[in-house]
Amino acid sequence: MSDIQDEYIKQHVSASQINNTVRLSRFFIVSILIVSAYVYGIYQFYFAKPSFYFNLWFIGTELLCCLCLLINSVYFKPDQFALAHAHRWLQVQNLVIGSCIASGMGLVYYYLPLYNPAFSHVHALILSALLLIVSQAFALTFLTQRLTYFCLAFIPAIFPYLTSQFINTETSDPLFHLTINFALIVILLCANITSRIHQRISSLYSKNNRLVENAKQQVLWTDELCKQLQAEINKSKDIELQLQLNNQLLEQKVKERTADIAKMNADLENQQQNLVLAHEIAGLRPWDWNIKDREILVTDSKQQKILKPSKLHHYQLQNIIHLDDIEQFKHAMKQHLRGQSPLYEASYRIQNSNGKWKWVHDIGRVIARDPVNKKPLRMVGIRRDIHQERTDQERLKLAASVLQQAAEGIFILDDQLCYIDVNPFYEQLTGFTHQHIIGKNLFDITANHKSQQRSSHYSILQQLEKIGEFDGELHEEFLSGKEQTIWMHINAITDEQNRVTHYIGIVSDLTERKLQEQRLSYLENYDPLTDLPNRFYYNYQLHQYLVSQQDSIKQLAVIRLNIDRFRPLNEFLTNSGGDELLRQVAQRLRLTNAEALFVAHLNGDDFAIVYEISPIHPSIQQHCEHISKAFSLPFNIFGQDHIITLSMGVAFYPENGRQLDYLNNCAEQALAEAKNLGGNTCRFYSNNNTALLEQGIYLERDLRHAINNNELIVYYQPKINFSDRNIYGFEALVRWNHPSKGIIPPNLFIPLAEQTSLISDIGRIVIQQTAKQIRYWNNIGFDNICVSVNVVAQQLQRGQLLEDLDHAIHTYNICGSSLELEITESSLLENSVTVKNLLNEIKKRKIHISLDDFGTGYSSLAYLADFPIDILKIDRSFVSKIGQNKQEAIVSAMIAMGKAMGMMVVAEGIETKQQLEYLQDLECDIAQGFLFSKPLPEKEATTYLEQHRLIPS
Known part of the structure; x- marks a missing residue:
């Protein structure tokens, strides 16, 4: 019987796949028409050089697709074609369309770049990838009812692309091919999974149809039983007539049987009580409806019989039946009363005295009809409380649905640890079907050839026998070939006597979780752009070398590298080009530092190398020269060659320090010295720089305190008119009034401030104090005083200068002509357009602009002509x-x-x-x-x- 059913399901699934594919292939053909037209339109619009072969391909593809669409519409109408013919047609159709796509890709990828010089290899890659990916996306959507249909369209379409990887290896882009290959593999995997899903859905649909047919057969059998019951009732009537004939004989023996009758009455009363008790326990309430006299005898919850008018009873019944069930109740009752159904049967909800709804099952039959007009005269029936049954059934359905739909593997074992049921996810997890698992022991489906696996399985079985529970992680190799890391939880189910009857297991697939953990670990320790260790892993590994391996490593060097002029180069290349440059720099460092202990990408354009100094290795000077020589070769970024240079700073362990942070600081200081020398050089850390370094740190710290504590003051140097010797104004010069060292001249702290953001804070303070002093001089009668303030490049570029000037002018209510900004020539070098716009905004406020130190910097007459000086x-x-x-x-x-x-x-x-x-x-x-x-x-x-x-x- 199972083989017949499987054959039926197989045939139904096959027919469903062919029918659905015939229907969906029309959409696929229309999609190919559209994408072919789209690719052809892009070429014609952007590369207006017509190609005969490309035009021929487009017209041929459109005609073939239209022909296929016409054949589909005319000869393969729903339910009007043979499955075998449709199957062969679909194979031919998909193969033809796949070949059309392949020929189009071949023309775009091989022919058009040679035919049209404006159509570059990159354009060919883009259009061919568009044609391939979009067409296969539609194929994945519409042709996965059966995997063979998809493959007939997929394999010819990717053939030109696959051959291109081996023909034009010099011009091909490995990253592009790697990306497309991965996408094609994903498409093929998705097609396989989608095909299996369609097959499973069709199988489930056929099983449901089979169940419906079985249910109909059960209904037929029920009707047959009812007919047999009717026959038995008729026989009972015949017996009743026979009993009436024999009644006369019984009357003669009444007196003789009085005692027996009394005894029988007593037995009947006992049986009546038993029947009442049985009705009460079973929740049965019999009723007797005298339709002719319009009365009904009902049984209440206390098994007491109540006689009342049937009209009143029906009115009360309609008020307590749920609104959704009234129509069903009335329909079933009318059908039976009219003789259209042999039995009245209905299930509905009624509202009890507590206002709660409960399910009841009502069944009855007309036992007397008018012999002339066949109208019903009497009807009897039983109403049974089925609320608990319905609740239990719904719970069972819900539990079954959860078991089937759960995203965890669930299995049920008997007391001997043999499978008796598994859910689909567990089948997918193990790679076995339901019939291959049922009846086998818990670990019979796993490989046990390793002693460690046998020991682990034996330990789990022993734990289940002792405590009835197991919870832990396992790495299992199933006999199906699948290998999974899983988390298994098994609990024993016991009966009332605490005897184990079953085991329930829940299995979670940890494979994806393990992959995510590995990915997170990689992202935590490696830079995703360059695939080199990041700053965190660099510091950790260097610390291990310094602490854990002091006996094996006697001396090492920390090399800090920085790309010279990376910022303007990055702006020229854009972010994508800058990232590509960093990737190539990282690759070249990796290749040229094979003997190094460690190569890391710290951030931006900063790299670090840990190099062991040993007699068997080249010296650190030779190694750095080797790196510089390797970087003399150009880097090809998007078809353009760029030569870059490196600045390198080297610190030695243990000469320059034994601690991680101090050794890094020494290497950074050496790198800064190399950068200050113009780059493209290597500098070694010297202990003579320590005092300067510490002094700079202390000076910066004290300068920050000075800004916060208002220790900066402004001095004013007069400016005199040559013509009349009147005072024209002053130049505002900042001084540091140190609480312990007195007045500190600007040449000691301004250079340090210019290396940090402190210079902008100092400039803001000078502007505010100058405006305040101008306000004071205006108040005492000096209205035409003009004071100049020095402004550096950082203030022009940070975007805060206008706001500082406006705040000072509005706070102290001074005229913009009372202020003069002195700007050096070097401030005008970078971002000249931005600086020019800023100076124009300043001029709108009537503020004078002076070019300071003219002739000492990058003097250019263009400054005098272009800028509002x-x-x-x-x-x-x-x-x-x-x-x-x-x-x-x-x-x-x-x-x-x-x-x-x-x-x-x-x-x-x-x-x-x-x-x-x-x-x-x-x-x-x-x-x-x-x-x-x-x-x-x-x-x-x-x-x-x-x-x-x-x-x-």
């Missing part, structure tokens, strides 16, 4: 050498150029009358220097301003 400031190095012919010529040219361009010219560093007179003869505008005054504190600057309103000639 008002004032040209000649550096003190030129003024101090007035008296030398060449220097005087330079100063004269500067002043003449500034005057010609309509700028005000300022000369700083004037210390002698000779310098003053020479500059005055050249009609310089503003003078500044120690000849007039040194930088003054706020109060002294105010006194100087009051005393020198006008300086006599």
